[in-house]
Structures are given as C-alpha cells and as structure tokens.
Amino acid sequence: MDLQKLTFFQVAQQRMDWLAQRQKVVSENLANANTPGYVAKDLKPVDFQNELSRSLAKETQSIPATRTDPAHLTGTLPQSGPYRVETTRRPFEYTLDKNGVDVEQQMEKAAENRSQYELTSNLVMKNLSMIRTALGRTGG
Numbered sequence: 001m002d003l004q005k006l007t008f009f010q011v012a013q014q015r016m017d018w019l020a021q022r023q024k025v026v027s028e029n030l031a032n033a034n035t036p037g038y039v040a041k042d043l044k045p046v047d048f049q050n051e052l053s054r055s056l057a058k059e060t061q062s063i064p065a066t067r068t069d070p071a072h073l074t075g076t077l078p079q080s081g082p083y084r085v086e087t088t089r090r091p092f093e094y095t096l097d098k099n100g101v102d103v104e105q106q107m108e109k110a111a112e113n114r115s116q117y118e119l120t121s122n123l124v125m126k127n128l129s130m131i132r133t134a135l136g137r138t139g140g
Helices: 007-031 048-059 103-134
Strands: 041-043 085-087
Touching (some): 007 041, 007 103
16 A cells, blocks of 8 residues: 555645755754844745645545556656755844844744654654554554
8 A cells, every 4th residue: 555645645745845844944044043134034824725626626536546558558757746945034032143033933943843853754654554453453
C-alpha cells in the first residue's frame, strides 16, 4: 500500500516539509543575531486547508500511471513546495547596528514550530495505527 497516494499523508508530508524549512530559516536568524545589518526572515504561511481542498480536487481527476515501459501511460511530476522567504521589516525592532533579529521572537517561533511538527507527526502515527487496525494488524 503506497501511503503517498493518500491525501492525508500528502498534506502531512507537505506540512512537515514546510515546518522543517521554517525551522531552518529561524535557526539562520538566530545564528545571525549579532550580525550587523542582518534582517530576520520567515516563510510565508501556507493555507493547508486550501492545500487539502486542492489535493482532494486532484484526487477526483484521472491521474495516469508512471511509465516504466513505452506502452504504459505517462505519469505526473511531483509539485515543488510553496516556499518563499519573506523579510519581516519593522523599523522599531532594529538595534543600533541595524540588526533586525529579535531573539525572543525567534525562540518563540522555534518552539511553536516544534509543537506543530510534533502534532503533525502524532497525527501521522495515529493514522498509520488506524490503517493497521483496519487491516487486522497490531503492533509496530
């Protein structure tokens, strides 16, 4: 059973990818907290409800299989993630050396990111558990 074909797992994968990318951006901000002129960055939020709706709409369409033989139908290409870095420029948050990193704010973002990642991971594990139960299997 290919779980990547299930909409929930596709959206969960996308969410976890976005959270991992955001954690990288936040850690870069923290690493540059003392760099003169550095401006803190963040990823634009993704509307995962919209992404889920879009994935569900795709499921209702006919998706051809990947070609392993010339007689097979053509496949689809994976989509790239909706990642774009935006700078958060608030003039009142700059230090005298024009550094725009607020360490407390970045630590808050990192903690929020961690909790969202754990939530998504737990949801994936619960869904896998339900699938195992439905198939009559127990344990890991």
